[in-house]
Amino acid sequence: MSKISAAITAVGGYVPDFVLSNKVLETMVDTNDEWITSRTGIKERRLLKKENAGTSYMAIKAAEDLIAKKNINPEEIDLVIVATITPDMLVASTAAYTATKIGAINAFSYDLQAACSSFLYAMSTAASYIESGRYKKVLIIGADKMSSIIDYTDRSTCIIFGDGAGAALLEPNNEGLGLQDEYLRSDGIGRNFLKIDAGGSILPASHETLEEGKHFVHQEGKTVFKYAVSNMAGACTEILERNSITGEDVDWLIPHQANLRIIDATSNRMNLPEEKVLKNIHRYGNTTSATLPLLLFDFEKKFKKGDNLVFAAFGGGFTWGSIYLKWAYNSN
Numbered sequence: 001m002s003k004i005s006a007a008i009t010a011v012g013g014y015v016p017d018f019v020l021s022n023k024v025l026e027t028m029v030d031t032n033d034e035w036i037t038s039r040t041g042i043k044e045r046r047l048l049k050k051e052n053a054g055t056s057y058m059a060i061k062a063a064e065d066l067i068a069k070k071n072i073n074p075e076e077i078d079l080v081i082v083a084t085i086t087p088d089m090l091v092a093s094t095a096a097y098t099a100t101k102i103g104a105i106n107a108f109s110y111d112l113q114a115a116c117s118s119f120l121y122a123m124s125t126a127a128s129y130i131e132s133g134r135y136k137k138v139l140i141i142g143a144d145k146m147s148s149i150i151d152y153t154d155r156s157t158c159i160i161f162g163d164g165a166g167a168a169l170l171e172p173n174n175e176g177l178g179l180q181d182e183y184l185r186s187d188g189i190g191r192n193f194l195k196i197d198a199g200g201s202i203l204p205a206s207h208e209t210l211e212e213g214k215h216f217v218h219q220e221g222k223t224v225f226k227y228a229v230s231n232m233a234g235a236c237t238e239i240l241e242r243n244s245i246t247g248e249d250v251d252w253l254i255p256h257q258a259n260l261r262i263i264d265a266t267s268n269r270m271n272l273p274e275e276k277v278l279k280n281i282h283r284y285g286n287t288t289s290a291t292l293p294l295l296l297f298d299f300e301k302k303f304k305k306g307d308n309l310v311f312a313a314f315g316g317g318f319t320w321g322s323i324y325l326k327w328a329y330n331s332n
Ligand code: UT7
Pocket: 030, 031, 032, 035, 036, 039, 040, 116, 155, 156, 159, 220, 221, 222, 223, 224, 225, 228, 257, 258, 259, 262, 286, 314, 315, 316
């Protein structure tokens, strides 16, 4: 019997309509378009402004887009994983609500949190279920409403993040396509450099935490940048070496969209020409769990069956890694 591998068989995506441009940010904080563009590569980002709508609103839209395009019956989906750091609520699972709303009534579902590496880890988790033969259709959704945890008076973070969602379906493949290898790591040394201080079990919400702005994302950008460059590039070179491939064999790099300079450093270490490196950071900024699936969503038509894709991410925790995957279908 040939080994079962886990292939991506469909993708979907959603970004809100509201655009926050660098020009508008200039009127909100002490910054300018030139600084943001040259330091990050970001020109604009999308924000979810709809009242009473959280991360699940975008996750549902992305999943519905995938279901419509692939023309599948949602009742056939076995498992729904929502990768997110901004769940609708604490305790009540965003994935459970999303699964029910999209009609995946026979699925079980849960949230997965690994900061900006959430979707990468979700790919690994989903692939393991498929490879084991236990499940046949696993839907993973990377979705974040970063605007709900960003301080729009803090220029060091508000210029970076945006909202969005992307989805991918994983199914068994008998042709050797799909996930080939993964290199995933984490290191708790990162805990103090990228975090939200309050609202967790160490420092529950109080009047003081609210007044002190401790429910917003805090990032020591320079330190995170240093670790991100070294670990994202390191994970990618590791995955190439382990699989005896070089940059020439890679068709597409799908890198987390945190900073254009981190993406460039990673692709340079892999000796990749510009045209193989997928980017949409200029349009969406850093959408955290949604960056990788939104790249799949935006560039799906470029991929050919058998193409070699290398995914890479780095995020809070720290968490990071790389996945090598062979694309399983031609889209048109
Ligand atoms: O996705 C999860 C993982 N996160 C990342 O990978 C993010 C990694 N970090 C970064 O991308 C970058 O560190 C940032 C984009 C966050 C910041 O860029 P940087 O080149 O590291 O800037 P910096 O923090 O070292 O600041 C340089 C200067 C400072 O001024 P002085 O001290 O040199 O006078 C800052 O105060 O730029 C100033 N600055 C700004 N100026 C205009 C910081 N933010 C801004 C701003 N506009 N928005």
